[in-house]
Amino acid sequence: MTSTEEITRTVDAVVWDIGNVLIEWQPERHYDAVIGEERRRAMFDAIDLHGMNDRIDKGEPFRDTIYAVAAEHPEWERDIRRWHDEWIAMASPPITWSIELLRALRSKGIPCFALSNFGTGSFAYAETQYPFLTEFDLRFVSGQLGTIKPEARIYEIVEEESGVRPEHLLFTDDRAENVEAAAARGWQTHRFDGPAGWAERLVAEGLLTAAEAAER
Structure with a gap:
């Protein structure tokens, strides 16, 4: 491959942290x-x-x-x-704009996975309070898997069970160590610091239009 050749890294699935991305955890x-x-x-x-x-x-x-x-x-x-x-x-309130972005992606047929450090019991309870938690195509919950971010194994499980190659996964998380662990495996990543920046990234990737990503 010459230095002038470019590699197009498409996004086949978007992977979401939950705490402080979709629900405030304070x-x-x-x-x-x-x-x-x-x-x-x-x-x-x-x-x-x-x-x-x-x-x-x-x-x-x-x-x-x-x-x-x-x-x-x-x-x-x-x-x-x-x-x-x-x-x-x-674990409240929900981050409404983020939820809108999740639903906008899924309405366009873009697979969305949850990848969260979350207890089994607390996640089951959260589902009763936040129905959007049931809307993911796949969910990878640490308490159910027995491994936790940023351990490598939890990222491996996502790759194995989804069948999506690492370079075609776009992952957002608010914690630097979790983002770095994903990037080390070749995932595309976004350090979440608010839904506005995340919306801009989804538009830049061509996954949503500016109108689709706008806050309602």
Whole structure:
């Protein structure tokens, strides 16, 4: 291949993260509103709650894992349980423009896959609150798969089960390490920092027109 030759990298499927791409995921914000920033900071400094959530995302039981951690910390027990009991308040609101973009792509017959670090129980609950989660062509949920982004295996599973070559997948995620892991496998990637930039990328790829990608 000469230096003047160009490789056209078409997009055969669009792969979506969920948290902070389609649904806001802000536990700290919720706790600040409920128990105050000072107490929240103290609790998060004392207990690795995001590490607890990673365990759920890897497949541990949703309620049981949270309640077990809460029982280990009596001084914080009630507030740790909020991670389960008030979970939908942490995983909200939906990012409406992103959902519109998802539906616009699917209306044109462009396959869309979910690839998300999400617990099995919490995802089942989220489906009851956010019907659009059922609209993907394929869904790759870490808790169901036993592997989590940015581990290589979860990206391999997407490739194997979808049958789409890595270079023909376009993936968006808000976390740099997840995007970098996909790019290392040859995926096309977009670091999500808001639906406006994502809309522009979908237009640039020729997947949507500007009118189709516009916020409603």
